[in-house]
Amino acid sequence: MNGLSGSRRLARPVRLALAPTPGTGIDGAWWPHTASVASELPELIGVLHAQLGVVVDISINWSATEGPLDLNAISPSGKTLGGTLQRSPRLMVVTGQEASATLLVVPHMTSQGLGTVVMRRAAGVTVEHSQRDAKLYELADCVMRAAAIASAKWSESKQSPAAPAVAVMPGV
Structure with a gap:
């Protein structure tokens, strides 16, 4: 996927928000359409190729057996509906030949409104105060x-x- 020179039209576009200059903390967010992150990864790599160069490494901070954090169940106090956050948000560091980016992986089941706002916040995009939903x-x-x-x-x-x-041990 990294060496493709042309582009193809995707049935569902990659939902990616990336800061203009990656490399400082959380650089953006990726919001897969399904729980199958692996099946959507080639399209993400294709989109990131332009910003990062040929992708040479991807690191993640979760295990295959760990389910995603349900962002819809978080309260503003930082707790889930069932107690404190038991899991950290999923992060992915994508390293290219020219740059790298740390992405917050927004769980696919996140509501449209919250997912959109999280993506914008992760990429450092500001929204007019009048357009904000405070919650x-x-x-x-x-x-x-x-x-x-x-x-x-x-x-x-x-x-x-x-x-x-x-x-x-010395002397042994």
């Missing part, structure tokens, strides 16, 4: 705070040196 913006801010915390923890864990497999 949606409050929820989107909560999601973005959680994503920023998750991103910082994830970056920190990737940068900390791994413990040696075998400890060498």
